[in-house]
Amino acid sequence: MSAPMVHAQGLRKRFGKLEVLKGIDLTVERGQVCCLLGPSGSGKSTFLRCINHLEKIDGGRLSVDGELVGYRQRGTQLHELREREVAERRRDIGMVFQRFNLFPHMTAVQNVMEAPVRVGGATPAAARADALRLLGRVGLGDRAGHYPAQLSGGQQQRVAIARALAMKPKLMLFDEPTSALDPELVGDVLDVMRQLAADGMTMVVVTHETGFAREVGDTAVFMDDGVVVEAGDPRQVLVEPRHERTRAFLSKVL
Numbered sequence: 705m706s707a708p709m710v711h712a713q714g715l716r717k718r719f720g721k722l723e724v725l726k727g728i729d730l731t732v733e734r735g736q737v738c739c740l741l742g743p744s745g746s747g748k749s750t751f752l753r754c755i756n757h758l759e760k761i762d763g764g765r766l767s768v769d770g771e772l773v774g775y776r777q778r779g780t781q782l783h784e785l786r787e788r789e790v791a792e793r794r795r796d797i798g799m800v801f802q803r804f805n806l807f808p809h810m811t812a813v814q815n816v817m818e819a820p821v822r823v824g825g826a827t828p829a830a831a832r833a834d835a836l837r838l839l840g841r842v843g844l845g846d847r848a849g850h851y852p853a854q855l856s857g858g859q860q861q862r863v864a865i866a867r868a869l870a871m872k873p874k875l876m877l878f879d880e881p882t883s884a885l886d887p888e889l890v891g892d893v894l895d896v897m898r899q900l901a902a903d904g905m906t907m908v909v910v911t912h913e914t915g916f917a918r919e920v921g922d923t924a925v926f927m928d929d930g931v932v933v934e935a936g937d938p939r940q941v942l943v944e945p946r947h948e949r950t951r952a953f954l955s956k957v958l
């Protein structure tokens with residue numbers, strides 16, 4: 705039995721006096737897609753940031769691929785990770801944000817090959833070949849030489865996905881990847897994510913696209929006010945929720 709890709713047990717996170725995650729229990733198995741839903745301020749982004757080593761955890765346990773986030777285990781001893789070790793672990797995790805955050809002065813292919821060359825030790829020629837292959841995979845093979853400003857929001861977001869994939873992550877985190885897009889551009893981005901899921905990528909996706917969650921998600925998790933209210937088969941959680949809070953939320957987004 706291999707460890708789950710993401711395993712949170714009683715995970716707590718506070719900002720000063722504000723407790724944002726109040727004991728999150730959540731498991732994402734390898735190859736699964738977990739869709740995270742919940743009102744604004746419920747702690748979804750903070751949870752993703754904890755998984756990606758961007759926040760220090762205040763309580764409970766969180767592991768990614770069997771390794772405790774923030775710590776290295778030697779026998780029974782735990783050592784806090786050094787900055788360099790955190791950076792190494794983060795390379796295995798791809799993250800895509802609501803805002804695409806592409807480098808504006810670089811073309812699509814330069815954006816995608818940047819990290820493999822700068823931190824991954826790839827040669828520019830190999831990184832470029834790989835980047836062109838990835839741009840093809842997200843449907844942008846003919847846009848490699850375009851700058852972000854010459855691309856639509858949906859195209860920029862697909863470049864951002866290709867850029868995250870360039871480091872060959874074992875886990876992809878998506879934080880409302882389609883929320884900033886014009887409605888007619890959402891479909892292409894969701895199609896790329898659907899294909900990625902079909903290829904076996906493990907994904908945690910914060911999204912209010914309930915159709916996507918039902919169709920692609922292996923689990924749906926509804927969060928509210930720093931707790932998991934309910935989690936399970938998306939066709940149950942999103943269609944016949946057990947909790948009033950879930951029902952009230954869904955009636956607003958649907």
Ligand code: ADP
Nearest residue numbers: 719722724742743744745746747748749750751
């Ligand atoms: P969601 O993504 O579900 O909208 P967030 O995780 O972004 O929720 O935020 C949860 C709560 O934590 C909010 O009340 C937010 O204002 C607060 N918060 C998030 N990041 C910080 C921070 N760096 N410092 C202080 N408060 C924060």
Ligand code: MG
Nearest residue numbers: 748749750879
């Ligand atoms: Mg958020």
